[in-house]
Amino acid sequence: MSSRLTAKTLNGVGSFVHQCKRVTLRYSNWGGSSNGMRAFIKNNLKDIASQNPQIEFLVEQKSGHPLIRGDYVNGRDKVVCVRNLDPNEIMVKFNLTKNSSGAKLKTNNKPVESINESVRGIWSPFHIDPQFRHKV
């Protein structure tokens, strides 16, 4: 049975499912590096949570530096340390976490990557007019 074909899923074709499923905001109750995070949770979190209903928010209190952690549908997570950052900077980091797909970072060397075959086909020396073909 396992040898039978399974269709590949293309997120974004026909339907799109947001890849970031959970965001954890960790802060310390007394640490100075958590000042910005505490203000962020107090002032911004309510709005952010109502603007992003597709994400589950988790607020965690733990000593140490504050961090933002994103859990993604592919099973991976991304952790960003936000020590000593002010709420605006934390917002940038939050958006980064939210908009990420959770996939490992990689360099794209080709302008287009696709699992579809090229509609033009690949160039062939045999399909040009014989008089213009390269002669050995």
Added chain:
Amino acid sequence: MLRVSQRLVSSRVGVSSAVRALSTSTACLSFKHSQRVFNTPQNRTDFGSYSLNYNPIPIPESEANLSPALHALRSRLQLTNEYPLSTLGRALTGSKSIDGEKYVNNAGMAQFGKNLINYYVTEHFLVKYPRLPTKVLNEVAYAHFSESSLSSTSTLWGIEVNNSTIIDSLISAESEQLRFGKLRFAKQFEDLTSQADEGIIELTTKDQRNRALGETTARAQAVQAIIAGIYAHRGRQAAREFIINHLIKNKKVDIDTLLQFPQATRELSRLCTREGLESPVSRLLAETGRNSAAPVFIVGVFSGNNKLGEGQGASLREAKTRAAVNALKGWYLYSPLDVQVPSITEADANTQFKSVYVDKGTVVI
């Protein structure tokens, strides 16, 4: 005397009342250790008198409302507020769930959702590729609604499996609502045995009965159940659109890799005869390095002046076969433009269904 096993009785109840099971309590098996789920009547063949000996309750909406994961999942799938979270929570309760005794599970919903998915997927490909051989058509449809495909869809939707055991949750004093947002099912059973009564012959083997639900199956059933929930709360049209967008449009299968032609040139020749075309002739179009270690031949297959296909190969024979395969793929993968599936009339009652192209069938070699 008519003899049945308990398993047969239960599956009969589950299938025949797939739709009704959406509103009533489920009839699926949920064996506990040597505890019967069904009250057996005196007369064993009186199937109407079998009854459940436990009464599962639906997850209360107020409880489900407290689960952040359920809110997020509903929003992620754009199920709208018409879709109650209690239904979503039920869809994530596996048919062999650990709290299957307490809450209604998704067995009835999954069965109904499965039928919906199978119908719309099959209809789509039947109309889109009218010339595909039946075996290939089935395989293409299967690639879309198989358990492994639906399971990968559930992963994309961000459905998580509840990995904490009952003891874990008791120790950590985790609130019950937190578990509602996760897929709950029993991963393994020590023993699911129910002893057969006297005069009853068991038709299913012990291994079959004791098989716990695999994660793939549980995930697939959750997807099927969610779709059944859309049908129940938002109607057939919404369910149809959801299936098309989430299970058909965003899936890709290379159908041409499924086609195999053991006797390609012969099949093409028969096809041309059947369709009243001139018999196919292979012609060499281009070549290089005939006497070298790496020759390349380009062969076209023609019917009269029409080129049916083209192939390349390191030998004339290979190129010729590839050309015939190319021509046959062109024939079998024909996809008419502007087709309508029969269920289009569900979307708009005024739409008149245009009859679709029906092919003569595959070539008999």
